[in-house]
Amino acid sequence: MIDTDRPRNYRADQLWLADGWSTDGVVAVDASGHLGPTDGPAERLGAWVLPGMPNLHSHAFQRAMAGLAERKGRSDDSFWTWRETMYAFAAAIGPEQLKAIAAQLYVEMLKAGYTQVCEFQYLHHRPDGTPYAQAEAMSLALIEAAREAGIALTLLPVLYMSGGFDGRALTARQRRFGHDVNAYLRLLETLRRHERGDLRVGVALHSLRAVPEVAMREVLAAELTRDMPIHIHIAEQIGEVQDCLATRGARPVEWLFDHADVDARWCLVHATHVEDREVRQIARSGAVVGLCPTTEANLGDGLFPLSDYLDAHGVLGIGSDSHISVSPVEELRWLEYGQRLATRHRNIAARKERDSVGETLWRAALQGGARAAGLPIGELREGARADLIVLDDAAPQLAARSANAVMDSFLFAGNAPLVRDVLVGGQWVVRDFHHRDEAGIAARYRSVVEQLAAT
Ligand code: ZN
Numbered sequence: 001m002i003d004t005d006r007p008r009n010y011r012a013d014q015l016w017l018a019d020g021w022s023t024d025g026v027v028a029v030d031a032s033g034h035l036g037p038t039d040g041p042a043e044r045l046g047a048w049v050l051p052g053m054p055n056l057h058s059h060a061f062q063r064a065m066a067g068l069a070e071r072k073g074r075s076d077d078s079f080w081t082w083r084e085t086m087y088a089f090a091a092a093i094g095p096e097q098l099k100a101i102a103a104q105l106y107v108e109m110l111k112a113g114y115t116q117v118c119e120f121q122y123l124h125h126r127p128d129g130t131p132y133a134q135a136e137a138m139s140l141a142l143i144e145a146a147r148e149a150g151i152a153l154t155l156l157p158v159l160y161m162s163g164g165f166d167g168r169a170l171t172a173r174q175r176r177f178g179h180d181v182n183a184y185l186r187l188l189e190t191l192r193r194h195e196r197g198d199l200r201v202g203v204a205l206h207s208l209r210a211v212p213e214v215a216m217r218e219v220l221a222a223e224l225t226r227d228m229p230i231h232i233h234i235a236e237q238i239g240e241v242q243d244c245l246a247t248r249g250a251r252p253v254e255w256l257f258d259h260a261d262v263d264a265r266w267c268l269v270h271a272t273h274v275e276d277r278e279v280r281q282i283a284r285s286g287a288v289v290g291l292c293p294t295t296e297a298n299l300g301d302g303l304f305p306l307s308d309y310l311d312a313h314g315v316l317g318i319g320s321d322s323h324i325s326v327s328p329v330e331e332l333r334w335l336e337y338g339q340r341l342a343t344r345h346r347n348i349a350a351r352k353e354r355d356s357v358g359e360t361l362w363r364a365a366l367q368g369g370a371r372a373a374g375l376p377i378g379e380l381r382e383g384a385r386a387d388l389i390v391l392d393d394a395a396p397q398l399a400a401r402s403a404n405a406v407m408d409s410f411l412f413a414g415n416a417p418l419v420r421d422v423l424v425g426g427q428w429v430v431r432d433f434h435h436r437d438e439a440g441i442a443a444r445y446r447s448v449v450e451q452l453a454a455t
Pocket of ligand 1: 057059120233269321
């Protein structure tokens with residue numbers, strides 16, 4: 001609830017605007033939780049105030065299995081062996097468990113500086129594949145968890161129809177992911193009724209291997225999906241590229257551009273294995289590439305050609321995906337570090353002489369994250385939702401930092417948390433490093449994970 005109908009004015013010594021830091025910036029939060037015109041005296045929040053970061057790719061349930069797939073197996077460990085571990089884990093998760101895990105995850109996201117999350121949600125049915133009495137029960141669990149934690153949500157129910165490019169049926173463990181097109185559109189329609197300022201609903205096509213061409217066309221042609229964001233996993237694995245070439249005669253990104261009107265509504269998640277022509281196609285389309293550097297590293301996916309993509313003026317955002325890390329700082333840091341390790345050069349993301357890598361990356365991920373989440377603006381200006389974070393100006397890492405150095409220190413100086421306060425939709429959800437309900441949410445999470453470990 002908003003305390004008052006009057007705008008609340010906040011002031012920062014330095015406020016992050018579209019073109020960089022602004023001295024003595026003021027924002028006003030109106031009764032709807034958006035930024036409006038300022039009037040009257042303003043409360044000082046701190047030295048450094050910047051927009052909260054959208055997290056454009058999350059599978060919330062995977063938070064509870066982070067760290068459980070790091071032991072050497074008998075076979076050649078890869079994405080595909082990890083996926084078996086993940087499927088077995090998912091089989092024990094129903095709505096109550098999902099809500100508890102997601103609420104804990106969202107608290108962690110907020111404390112790290114994420115203020116919006118895109119949920120790529122494919123656990124739809126009971127573990128045996130039969131629908132719940134309320135067909136959308138698992139999606140509702142995520143909506144409830146997001147509202148409890150106070151994070152804004154872009155809910156992306158996933159269409160998942162086949163087990164491979166050859167159209168094979170879903171396996172027993174995959175059956176709970178499946179819908180036909182009509183049932184899927186009904187699910188979107190039902191969930192759309194829950195939309196309001198902190199919830200948007202969008203389309204997720206799991207991947208080209210899981211969605212036949214005809215189904216993709218039907219979903220994209222439906223009136224209902226016309227203004228929705230569209231997300232898809234694509235070209236994450238070499239095996240996927242090879243299968244796509246073998247069955248469809250084209251690489252995944254190449255095939256998608258030949259068969260869909262890919263534009264700024266699209267988020268291509270991973271897009272790891274792309275050639276020069278595909279890089280230019282994505283950049284030209286205005287689609288967002290959804291990079292998840294810590295998960296891509298953890299799964300041994302490969303490296304996205306960041307430098308070529310930025311040269312082509314491509315749009316990108318970041319996601320925490322499997323949640324082996326929940327921190328925009330670490331995602332952006334590893335996005336840069338992966339490139340440094342591969343090229344044996346430094347400061348890869350910066351495009352101009354003396355440009356700041358930290359500022360470049362934060363700004364790029366804000367813009368792409370907002371676009372992928374279906375938000376109109378990823379900046380602190382009138383009309384945007386009031387989502388902001390306040391850095392800890394008492395932290396030693398930020399001592400004596402000028403405006404042109406603070407973002408580099410935020411992203412590249414150590415591991416102590418530097419996000420002190422977080423406002424989402426005009427509500428303080430984190431103050432002085434503490435989330436308003438963190439103890440209760442953590443206790444419920446612990447008890448659910450203990451139950452899962454015992455089954
Ligand atoms: Zn994913």
